[in-house]
Amino acid sequence: MKKVRYHEMLPYEIMERRAQFPAAFIGLGVLEWHSEHLAVGLDALKAEKLCELAAERSGGFAFPTLWYGEPRTADLMEVKHDRDGKIKGYMGLKAECFDPDYPGFGRNSEEQGQFYKELIFHLLVQMHTLEMRAVCLLCGHYPLHPLALEAVKRFNATFTGTKAFAGTELDYAGPSKEVGGDHAARWETSFLWYLRPDCVDMSVYLHRDKEPLVGILGEDPRNTASIQLGRKAVEVIVEGMVAKAKELMES
Numbered sequence: 001m002k003k004v005r006y007h008e009m010l011p012y013e014i015m016e017r018r019a020q021f022p023a024a025f026i027g028l029g030v031l032e033w034h035s036e037h038l039a040v041g042l043d044a045l046k047a048e049k050l051c052e053l054a055a056e057r058s059g060g061f062a063f064p065t066l067w068y069g070e071p072r073t074a075d076l077m078e079v080k081h082d083r084d085g086k087i088k089g090y091m092g093l094k095a096e097c098f099d100p101d102y103p104g105f106g107r108n109s110e111e112q113g114q115f116y117k118e119l120i121f122h123l124l125v126q127m128h129t130l131e132m133r134a135v136c137l138l139c140g141h142y143p144l145h146p147l148a149l150e151a152v153k154r155f156n157a158t159f160t161g162t163k164a165f166a167g168t169e170l171d172y173a174g175p176s177k178e179v180g181g182d183h184a185a186r187w188e189t190s191f192l193w194y195l196r197p198d199c200v201d202m203s204v205y206l207h208r209d210k211e212p213l214v215g216i217l218g219e220d221p222r223n224t225a226s227i228q229l230g231r232k233a234v235e236v237i238v239e240g241m242v243a244k245a246k247e248l249m250e251s
Contacts, residue, residue: 023060025051039199047140071112120151134248172240185218194230
């Protein structure tokens with residue numbers, strides 16, 4: 001299989017590939033609780049693998065995933081969905097460090113959001129300087145989407161020669177019934193189970209099928225998630241990503 005990761009290519013490999021399809025696929029994610037059976041990096045791991053598959057199918061490039069820089073108040077499970085403290089308790093994390101006003105952040109909520117938008121804008125400018133004609137951002141962590149959209153809007157209004165788009169897997173899949181969204185439930189479990197089975201362990205729930213789940217928003221994955229469901233969804237998402245990249249270049 002030919003290389004698809006831009007950062008692993010030699011100059012002549014980049015030049016050859018870019019001449020055929022100068023499109024960049026970039027995943028955006030965070031480190032966040034995804035219950036006991038999923039890796040904490042699910043959002044970025046999911047986006048990263050999808051971008052690699054889209055690059056492979058289209059002939060474009062998978063650029064390094066952006067893991068850091070998100071607002072620490074952007075709907076992280078540990079921040080906004082852990083009122084009883086079970087997640088932080090399970091992970092051995094200090095509650096005060098997840099307070100939106102925690103002085104260690106160095107920025108308030110609004111400033112954190114502005115910083116992330118500037119970071120995304122800078123990323124897009126970098127793609128422009130590398131002669132990418134299309135940039136598809138995949139927001140594996142859904143709350144990052146509105147921030148990325150603002151950066152994309154500003155970029156598209158400022159630069160010519162490169163067009164950008166930001167979406168979640170749902171945006172790329174369109175109205176397909178094969179794809180859905182949630183948090184660590186039926187859909188995200190199925191996505192990662194297919195894309196990165198080494199990062200899923202359903203055996204942690206062995207003999208615990210009736211216990212309440214911690215930090216899951218959506219259908220109980222213990223009896224609804226499957227590798228097959230993930231495979232079908234991934235096919236639709238990747239096709240949508242490739243189509244969007246072609247559309248951006250044609251525009």
